[in-house]
Amino acid sequence: MARVSLLACFVFLLIALMDSKSVNMTFDYAGASIADVQSAFANGSLTSLQLTQYYLTRIEYLNHYLHAVIEANPDALHEAERADRNRRFGHEHPGLLNGIPILLKDNIATSDRLNTTAGSFALLGAVAPRDAGVARFLRDAGVVILGKASMSEWAHFWSSSAPSGWCARGGQGLNPYDTSADPCGSSSGSAIAVAAGMAAVALGTETDGSILCPASANSVVGIKPTVGLTSRAGVIPISPRQDTVGPIGRTVADAVAVLETIVGYDKRDAEATASAAGFVPVGGYRQFLKKEGLMGKRLGILKGFFQFADGSSEAKVFAAHFRVMQEKGAILMDKLEIANESEIVNPFLSGEETALLAEFKLSINAYLSDLLTSPVRSLAQVIAFNKKHSAEERTAEYGQDIFLRAENTDGIGSAERDAIKRMAELNAWGLERLMKEKRLDAVVAPDSSISSVLAIGGYPGISVPAGYAHAGAPFGICFGGLKGSEPVLIEIAYAFEQATNVRKPPALGYVEGRRSQIFYNGY
Ligand SMILES: *[C@@H]1O[C@H](CO)[C@@H](O)[C@H](O)[C@H]1NC(C)=O
Ligand SMILES: *[C@@H]1O[C@H](CO)[C@@H](O)[C@H](O)[C@H]1NC(C)=O
Ligand SMILES: *[C@@H]1O[C@H](CO)[C@@H](O)[C@H](O)[C@H]1NC(C)=O
Ligand SMILES: CC(=O)N[C@H]1CO[C@H](CO)[C@@H](O)[C@@H]1O
Numbered sequence: 001m002a003r004v005s006l007l008a009c010f011v012f013l014l015i016a017l018m019d020s021k022s023v024n025m026t027f028d029y030a031g032a033s034i035a036d037v038q039s040a041f042a043n044g045s046l047t048s049l050q051l052t053q054y055y056l057t058r059i060e061y062l063n064h065y066l067h068a069v070i071e072a073n074p075d076a077l078h079e080a081e082r083a084d085r086n087r088r089f090g091h092e093h094p095g096l097l098n099g100i101p102i103l104l105k106d107n108i109a110t111s112d113r114l115n116t117t118a119g120s121f122a123l124l125g126a127v128a129p130r131d132a133g134v135a136r137f138l139r140d141a142g143v144v145i146l147g148k149a150s151m152s153e154w155a156h157f158w159s160s161s162a163p164s165g166w167c168a169r170g171g172q173g174l175n176p177y178d179t180s181a182d183p184c185g186s187s188s189g190s191a192i193a194v195a196a197g198m199a200a201v202a203l204g205t206e207t208d209g210s211i212l213c214p215a216s217a218n219s220v221v222g223i224k225p226t227v228g229l230t231s232r233a234g235v236i237p238i239s240p241r242q243d244t245v246g247p248i249g250r251t252v253a254d255a256v257a258v259l260e261t262i263v264g265y266d267k268r269d270a271e272a273t274a275s276a277a278g279f280v281p282v283g284g285y286r287q288f289l290k291k292e293g294l295m296g297k298r299l300g301i302l303k304g305f306f307q308f309a310d311g312s313s314e315a316k317v318f319a320a321h322f323r324v325m326q327e328k329g330a331i332l333m334d335k336l337e338i339a340n341e342s343e344i345v346n347p348f349l350s351g352e353e354t355a356l357l358a359e360f361k362l363s364i365n366a367y368l369s370d371l372l373t374s375p376v377r378s379l380a381q382v383i384a385f386n387k388k389h390s391a392e393e394r395t396a397e398y399g400q401d402i403f404l405r406a407e408n409t410d411g412i413g414s415a416e417r418d419a420i421k422r423m424a425e426l427n428a429w430g431l432e433r434l435m436k437e438k439r440l441d442a443v444v445a446p447d448s449s450i451s452s453v454l455a456i457g458g459y460p461g462i463s464v465p466a467g468y469a470h471a472g473a474p475f476g477i478c479f480g481g482l483k484g485s486e487p488v489l490i491e492i493a494y495a496f497e498q499a500t501n502v503r504k505p506p507a508l509g510y511v512e513g514r515r516s517q518i519f520y521n522g523y
Helices: 009-018 034-042 048-066 076-088 133-140 188-195 212-217 252-262 267-277 313-327 352-370 379-388 401-407 414-437 451-457 486-500
Strands: 069-072 101-105 144-149 201-206 221-224 244-249 298-302 331-336 442-446 461-468 474-480
Touching: 034 252, 048 069, 048 076, 048 101, 048 144, 048 188, 069 188, 076 144, 101 188, 133 144, 133 252, 133 267, 144 188, 188 201, 188 212, 188 244, 201 212, 201 252, 212 221, 212 451, 212 461, 212 474, 221 252, 221 486, 244 252, 252 461, 252 486, 313 331, 313 461, 313 474, 313 486, 352 379, 352 401, 352 414, 352 451, 379 401, 414 442, 414 451, 442 486, 451 474, 461 486, 474 486
Parallel strands: 101 144, 101 201, 298 331, 298 442
Antiparallel strands: 069 144, 201 244, 221 244, 221 461, 442 474, 461 474
16 A cells, blocks of 8 residues: 655645635635534535535545545535525524535435445345435435445445455445554444545444444544434344444534434334433433533443553553543543453353344345345345355455354344343343442443443443554544433533544645545554
């Protein structure tokens, strides 16, 4: 991989943007929050059309290199014009997202000209019967759907040897901070694109780590909501017990603006969204963006996950963050351990693997049979497709062991019921008991290390940029809690972000005359 240190990011931008007359050259696109963009819309210094053109241009120039986007929406500029028209005529949608360009992970269906394929050629040309529940909520709020973000193919639930961030349709997504570092997945494209300024915000999905890990690895904010808080209808599934849809943004405030828009009851995911609907606070989530949000919070530091060598940059960075949290009034409960921690984080021991395999087969078959048209209608047909197209899908190289094991299952039988029961016990004895006994507001761990703790319980977590390792690869900090604890997690995450202000955009250079090649310029 060529690693050439070149011009600074803004130079690239100026050159890139000269092509486009409809872009306001002086607006601070890279630094503006969604709230800044809305005030620029309101005072007439920026239009949604300009903003959308800016992101489409940025995708055009950067995507050859970063592979974060599979398809740009051919109707994005029309959607932007519509948002601008609605604003001019006072028909504006309430809320912060009117006219904001957003990328959706390629497993979130839209009923438009975009394909929804989980990165696989097997689903190219399939037609979804309708927008996914979350996509409909976003459209109702007046967003511009910018396109589909790349991802680890099939959310990394097909081959255990396929690399994270790779899919047949999108290629290998790259970490914009350090191309040799793992971008992590499976919401790789969503995180890379937001990190590199190719979209204002993006949606990702998580079954176990797929929002928290790429957010951490690409120095952006990811919110993994309580299972059921956001509808999974129209989302290419793994497990109704664990799947959740959540936002990725440059800041906590931007991610929260999206969260607020996508939560709530959806009749097509009725059971889960009805049972979580009571968690949605009156007045939404933005009220919890409090600078003093760490004051009085009891934070459990999970020592088993902070295994860094003394003197490493991670050890120093986290020690400094703990001091800042205390200065801001948090009460740190150090050296805590979740009961049966090593069992919980091992999907082969906890029962997670057993349950997911069977749940996946049931739910992917249901998803595929609900499509209006599709080249594949069942997991068995996807497996056959992969065999037939082993070059494009790289099945000769990576195999498809997870698919084969899933296909071998036969519904929820006694092994699966036992596994699900075991996970319920692990949740009750584990995070539930620890949080109650120590009266915690949140647990704290580095990067996405506690994703399985949160996954098997359906619990929420927020990843916030925490630092950069020696070679420049970012790492995050994760705040997790019990179901419905998003308000308190947002208070903590926002106050932490405001106090530490860790995120810096990746340094991307531009080679004049060779527009398709954007070189990484170390951080
Ligand atoms: C409009 O709002 C933007 C964003 O807040 C600000 O940067 C700009 O200065 C404002 N322009 C005018 C003319 O008020
Ligand atoms: C572009 O944006 C800047 C900063 O927000 C604003 O002052 C200026 O008026 C805008 N220019 C146009 C042509 O809208
Ligand atoms: C969706 O896939 C079809 C191929 O089936 C392709 O022709 C079309 O351009 C794709 N849509 C977009 C927006 O790229
Ligand atoms: C530390 C702890 O609580 N360990 C528990 C792990 O799970 C077993 C049952 O499999 C319990 O007996 C232990 O107490």
